[in-house]
Amino acid sequence: QVQLVESGGGLVQAGGSLRLSCTASGSISSINLMAWYRQSAGDQRELVAKVLSGGSTYYADSVKGRFAISRNNAEDTVYLQMNSLKPEDTAVYYCYARTWSRNDYWGQGAQVSVSS
Secondary structure (H helix, E strand, O other): OEEEEEEOOEEEEOOOOEEEEEEEEEOHHHEEEEEEEEEOOOOOOEEEEEEEOOOOEEEOHHHOOOEEEEEEOOOOEEEEEEOOOOHHHOEEEEEEEEEOOOOEEEOOOEEEEEEO
16 A cells, blocks of 8 residues: 655746645555646646656656656655646646556645636
């Protein structure tokens, strides 16, 4: 079992920055992939960024060049640095982890609101 706890959401003006954190506990060594998803009201949950255990990263086109995902294995934490935020980035952001045995885990969600 893996537990994920997020922090760092909030309200920011357009052009501002926020950093989300997600700390994992439990069977940490079983985690292969960690990622951030987001869901806006009325929309489906979408992948924002992911980082594999080897360090490879992937970003959605909508956030490339503005967001950066990083993983601190010593702290069992994954971060999402969000710069140049836009109103359309407003959503609930969810931390996600997949284990080597393909079990999926989700955090509770963190609200990010960007005002114009």
